[in-house]
Amino acid sequence: MEQLPEPLVWQDKRLSHPGKPGRGSNGLIIMIPVAVMHAYALDEAEKLKQRISSEFNCAELWLTEFSPLMGYACGTGTLGLAFYKEN
Numbered sequence: 001m002e003q004l005p006e007p008l009v010w011q012d013k014r015l016s017h018p019g020k021p022g023r024g025s026n027g028l029i030i031m032i033p034v035a036v037m038h039a040y041a042l043d044e045a046e047k048l049k050q051r052i053s054s055e056f057n058c059a060e061l062w063l064t065e066f067s068p069l070m071g072y073a074c075g076t077g078t079l080g081l082a083f084y085k086e087n
Contacts, residue, residue, distance in 0.1 A: 031057055031058065031059040032058060032059055032083045032084065032085055033058065033059050033060040033061075033062075033083065033084060034052055034056070034058045034060070034061050034062070034081065034082070034083045035061075035062040035063075035064060035080075035081070035082045035083070036048050036049045036052065036061070036062065036063050036064070036079070036080070036081055037064050037065065037066050037070075037079070037080035037081070037082065038063075038064075038065060038066065038078065038079050038080070039065070039066045039070065039071035039074055039075065039076055039077065039078040039079075040071065040076045040077065041076070041077045041078065041079060044077070044079055045063055045079055046063065048079055048081070049061060049063050052081070066078065066080065
């Protein structure tokens with residue numbers, strides 16, 4: 001049977017495994033890439049990016065627009081946040 005990966009959670013301003021603040025299962029501090037997305041809400045997205053930058057230690061931090069389809073489906077003013085763990 002395939003083993004599921006350990007869950008990741010925000011803990012102590014870092015992405016971590018539960019019970020291991022700011023560290024992965026190998027004991028190393030986890031730094032993650034983060035993207036802030038927006039639908040015609042650049043000012044609010046820049047504020048969110050600043051907040052993320054000040055509160056978290058990101059490997060990379062991008063600011064981008066949603067695709068036209070996502071903007072249409074979610075509506076003007078929508079903000080999004082995406083992140084992932086690199087292996």
